[in-house]
Amino acid sequence: MRCDVEHVHDWDRSLVSYSVDEREHIAYWRTRQMEELACAAYRKIISDPVLQSNFYDDSALEAFWQRPDDDLRLAFGNVCDITRVRLFRKYDSYGRAHPSEWPKGLFESLALRKSA
Numbered sequence: 001m002r003c004d005v006e007h008v009h010d011w012d013r014s015l016v017s018y019s020v021d022e023r024e025h026i027a028y029w030r031t032r033q034m035e036e037l038a039c040a041a042y043r044k045i046i047s048d049p050v051l052q053s054n055f056y057d058d059s060a061l062e063a064f065w066q067r068p069d070d071d072l073r074l075a076f077g078n079v080c081d082i083t084r085v086r087l088f089r090k091y092d093s094y095g096r097a098h099p100s101e102w103p104k105g106l107f108e109s110l111a112l113r114k115s116a
Helices: 002-006 020-047 049-055 058-066 069-076 106-115
Strands: none
Touching: 020 049, 049 058, 049 069, 058 069
16 A cells, blocks of 8 residues: 555555455554554664664664565564554544444543553
8 A cells, every 4th residue: 555655556556355435444454553563663673772783874774674584573573463453444533443443441441540
């Protein structure tokens, strides 16, 4: 999807295997998955001094990304599981997941954290 948008193709070109009614939901879901992966990668880089050393300057960065994929996977480890990001089909007026889509008990767990 990102590549299609960057190269000025229709945003839903990669979603043709889904029904027209589902495409926007799938696009939002994939976007949330990409955001989760990017945030997890940034958290890993910031919190791991060894990994961070690969990002100090352009030459270190270039050398890092030239490494084989298996080395890159090993360097990052299992930072997140994007399959845990849920697909929503109902949204509020701001484009956020409608409260009916939220996990049961979420409000109670947030109230407990706030009072602690």
